[in-house]
Amino acid sequence: MELATAALGSLLPKLGSLLTDEYKLQKGLRGEIKFLQAEMESMQAALDEVSKRPAHQIRDLDKIWARDLKELCYDIEDSVDTFMVRIDDAPVGPKPRSFRRFFDRTIGLLTKAKTRHHVADDIEDIKSRIHEVAARRERYKFKDIAAQPDTTVIDPRVPALFEEAAKLVGTDGPAKKISNLLTQQKDVQKQKLMVVSIVGVGGLGKTTVANLVYERLGDQFDCQAFVSVSLKPNMKQILGSILRQVSEGTCTNAGEMDLDELIRSIRKFLMDKRYFIVIDDVWNEEAWKLIKCALIDNNLDSKVIVTTRNIAVANFCSIDGTMYELEPLSDADSKRLLCKRVFNEGEGIHSELEEVAKKILKKCGGVPLAIITIASMLASLPNKTMYEWYGVYNSMGSGLEKDKNLKSMRWILSLSYNDLPYHLKPCLLYLSMFPEDYEIPIYWLVQMWAAEGFIIEEKGRNLYKIGKRYFNELVNRSMIQLMRRRDNGSATACRVHDMILDLIISLSAQENFVTISEGPQVMSPECTIRRLSLQGRASHTASKEEQVILPAKVNMFHVRSLIAFDYAFQWMPPLSCFLVLRVLYLHCFPSKNNHPKDLGSLHHLRYLVLGGEIEAKVLEEIGNLQLLNTLELLATNIKELPASITRLRQLENLFIGRGVKLPDGIENLMSLQELGWLDVEESPNTLAELGNLTELRVLRIHGLDDNESYVKTFLQSLSNLHNLHTLVLSGRGIWSVDLDCMSDHWRGPAHLQNFDAGSFIIISQLPRWFSTLSEFSFLTITVKVLRQDDLQLLGALPVLRVLKLEVHPDGIITEERLVIGIDEPFRSLAEFNFINYSRCWLVFGQGVMPRLQRLQLRFEVQKREGGGFDIGLENLTSLKHIIVTVNCYGARIREVEDVETKIRDVIEIHPNHPTVELSRSMTYRMVQD
Known part of the structure; x- marks a missing residue:
């Protein structure tokens, strides 16, 4: 149902745009378009009505109708797109001043007339299909629908609540961690209500772990309850269950109460009780909001566990607690669980089954429900041979919907899909x-x-x-x-x-959404192909005819997306077969059956990624692709882009490698939002044109570090890029670049958020204009000079979250100590990476970097006088993780070990007890004692 709704949502705005004056439709044609629009809107309303029914009340007839409607919407949209493209491709000049222009204008008018006639024919065909789809539904529609039987599905997760502890694997660790979260609180918060959320994919064992904690801690509380919310909850039943459980059956009339009475009764009962409640399988915030009304905070150290598949819901539910993200089982635990379910206790996997077992477990991905489901199938096999196990492994793919043993696994996964908007x-x-x-x-x-x-x-x-x-x-x-x-x-x-x-994959096949082909011989001509994924390798032994999908046998006219992986491009049909293609990704292009000019005929193309050994002539007609939004050529050998690229007025993203020459006129790409890489040496003229690309949001530039005039031209353009939020610079790392060479009145892009110069380009000094960037949040920079003033500038940036600051080995730090004090608090900084090879050292004052969680330091032992580590680490009150890399160049082993000991001592007494990673570099240049 939802796919038909999505298809209608894409089509209706286009029908509306056809009725604008831009397309100058004849009166009769406008009337036909209005008919289509009204008919589609009525179908949308009917679809909405059907979608509101409970799943078990949606008949197969409705599903077939929705499928036919979706296909019809796709075909109408293809016709509309074709009409729009043809009209736009035949522009009419203002006045014919020559025979040539008169000829072009006449041909243009004839083309438009022919196009309008063509779309009129399409509409007649579509109208007949609309009547046919509606009539078919009406023909088999019974006036009196019998009452639907109760089709309540037994939740296969219920047995997890009553699983024997001996059969559980990999649950003890998470259960202990969650128990610790619930019981180890700070004294100030000890009495407040605490809610811990457990989040993870369906089948991961959230219910099992929650129940384990519930069983272990339940006796410590005055009352307890365990309820499941589910995808479409009956809130009256859920609250009634909570009331009956916490009252231990004394409230016998819960079923007669309305929601308000139930909430008041629960709150009244819990008023003076220390309670522990598990709310299992919460799908949305609305359900939690209602349940939360009943959970009174009585300052008696009550606890609640919420399990959910949704991280946003988990964060929303947590109160004075935390979110625990449940991880998949490790390889070892996955293997143990499989063995426990298939073999006798203590028996391992037989050697001939090791390889297939490994493949099965990889497919299960550490999800306990998947392992248990597959294990039950393996255990039922009479002989447990390698061939039987491979049969089970093969059934885990497309057989997911066919094998009855996998039905419960599919049911649980389908819940997540069905819940999607x-x-x-x-x-x-x-x-x-x-x-x-x-x-x-x-x-x-x-x-x-x-x-x-x-x-x-x-x-x-x-x-x-x-x-x-x-x-x-x-x-x-x-x-x-x-x-x-x-x-x-x-x-x-x-x-x-x-x-x-x-x-x-199973759902896509059912909905005719994606067609996957692993070879030309498996392509079926029966259905309309909308999206085609060519996977696998072409056979070297097949004949030439078998190596190509023949257009005569398989209709490619309606394919919207084509992706060819690895060597599959060898057997794809010519691009000229794909009349409405919007997305094209070819790992290797061109192939023997594709003419370079075919690319220029894909007028509907919006997204194009090419890889391989491409000759320049392949791209000559790329300017014809007027709807193209994204062009990526990073994996090609292209050294120069054709001049026609400057005609792509809707191009938003251009990705090319370093060393590619851009033509003059890039400033005409007025929609461009992301450009990279711009190689300055290859395309120096483009630097001046950048200032006209006012929509640019992301810019990557290479080669500014060898020409001062390039830098000034670049900065002049940069001041016009008001929408720029990411700037990445790359160079040869030989010369330093002065980004502070403009006048005091010069201003950088006000919305810049991310500046990345890394280690491949050296900035002579921190640019003063950084101080005006109020949205600056990520900075990676290597400087030649670092001063106390620079730290003050950076510390004052209000939203700086990640700072990676390196002083080049040949750089200069004038002070012996750089102190980060209260005047430059770095109040938003969460991660700080400082690389320094001079004698100078950073010192953290009190109250600085209040949100810093991750600190990474790299220094040279020989430059540390006394080898001390007194840097005020204790003042970093939120620190959770510290990484220290000790450069051993020219140092003795004893000196290195002494420094490492002092580092560990300082970290050990830190009040947060952060985790530490200590490593060495340049060990081969150490001096032997």
Whole structure:
């Protein structure tokens, strides 16, 4: 249902835009468009009505109708897009002053007339399909629908509450940690109500761990209760259950009370009681808000545990407690659990089963429910041979929906999918385009969603930011795992848990959302292909005909996304077959069956990523792709972009490698929001043009460190980039760059948040204009000179969260000590990384860096007089983790060990007892004693 709703949500605004004066439709055609618009709005209303029904009351007939409606919306949108592109591609000049212009104008008018005639034919066909879809639904619609039987599903998680302790694996550690969180509080807060949230993906064992803590601590309280909320909670039943449990059955009329009476009764009963309650499986904040009304804070040290799949809900529920993120089982615990369920106690996995067992456990990903489910299948096998186990392993993929033994696992995972709002479901299903274990760059993914039209526009908001919010919501709901974190903690890639990937592949197949092909021979011509993922390797033994998906056999006309991984590009059909393609990612391009000019004919393309050995002529007609938003060529050998690229007025993101020459006229890309890398040596003229790209938000520049005039030209342009929030500089690390060479009246981009110069470019001194950047939050910089004034400047920045400050080995620090005092408190700093090779040392005064949790220091032993570590570490009151790297260059082993001992001593007496990582560098240059 939700996918049809999403398709309608994308289509209706386009139908509305067709009725504007811009497209000058004839009267009859306008009437047809209005008919389509009204018909689609009526279908949307009908769809909303059906979607409001309980899941067991939605008939198969309604599901078929919604599926047909979704396909119909896709086809209408394809026609509308084609019409818009053709109209826009035939511009009419103001006046024909020559035969050539007269000819072009005449052809343009004829083309537009032909296009309007074509869209009229399409509408006639669509109208007949609308009547057909509606009539089919009406034909099989019974007037009197019998009362729906009670189809209550028994929750397969219930047995987890009564599992024998001997059978549990990997739960003791989390249970102890959560027990400690509940019982070890600071004296000031000891009597207040405490709520600890346990969060994790479905099937991870949250209920089991919560129940274990409940059993261990329950006797210490006056009364206790354990209730499950579930996806669509009956709040009256839940509150009634709490009342019956805490009153130990004395309140017998709970079922007769309304919500207000139940809340008042619970509060009255708990008024003078120390209670312990577990609220299991909370899905949204609204359910918790109502339950929280009944949980009175009576200052008797009461405790509550909440379990949820949603990180945002977990944070919302926590009161004077914390959020505990439950981790998957370790490899060792996963193996132990499998053995316990399949073999007799103490019996291990037989040697011939080791390899297949490892594959099965990897697929389960440390999720206990998945391991237990699969173990029950393995235990039922008569002979437990390797071939039987491989049969089970193979059933864990597309067989997730077919194998009855996996039904409970699918049911639990489906709950998370069913809870998603309609706009997130296509975003999640799109992840089935990527192979198992593939690390998906987050930026790619969100831009693909935008290109596909999944992201709903909001007035005044950047589309990528809206999409990133969608992404974060899927992460919060434990549907996506974050990967490849930057030093500042932010992730750059993600992946999908194997069991969830199996689920969304299955759902995508059911909904005809994504078609996955692992070879040309498995492509089916039966259904309309909307999104195509080519995975696997082409066979070297296959014939030429078998190596290509033949257009005559499989219709590619409606494919919106095409992704080809590894060598799969070898058997993809020509690009000319893809008439409405919006997303194209090719790992290697071009292939033998793709002509370079085919690329220029993809007029609907919004997102393009190419890799491989590409000749310059391949990109010559790229200027034809007028709708292109994102172009990435980082994995190619391209050395120069064609002049036609300057015609891409809707291009927002351009990613190229260092050493690529840009043509003059880049200033015409007025929509450009992200550019990188701009190699100054290859494209010096572009520096002056930058100032006209006022929409730029992210800029990466290489090579400013060898020409003073480049720097001044760059800074002049930089002052015009009012929307810039991220600036990354890269150089050869030989010369230093003076970014303070402009007049006092010069101002940098006011909204700059992230400045990254790293170790590959040396800044002569900290720029004074940094002091005007009130939104500055991330700074990575290597300076040649560091002064006390610089620390005062940085310390005064109100929202600076991450600071990585390095003094170049050849740099200068004038003072013997740099003191961070109360005048420069660094009040928002959470992470500080300081690299210094001079004799000078930082000292932290009282009250500074009140939020600092992570400190990383790197210094040279030989430059530390006396080897002391008296730096005021005790004044960093929020410190949780410290990393110290000792540079051993020219030092004796005894000196290094002495410094390390002093460091440990200082950290040991810190009131927070932070964790410590102590390491050495340049050990091969140590002096032997």
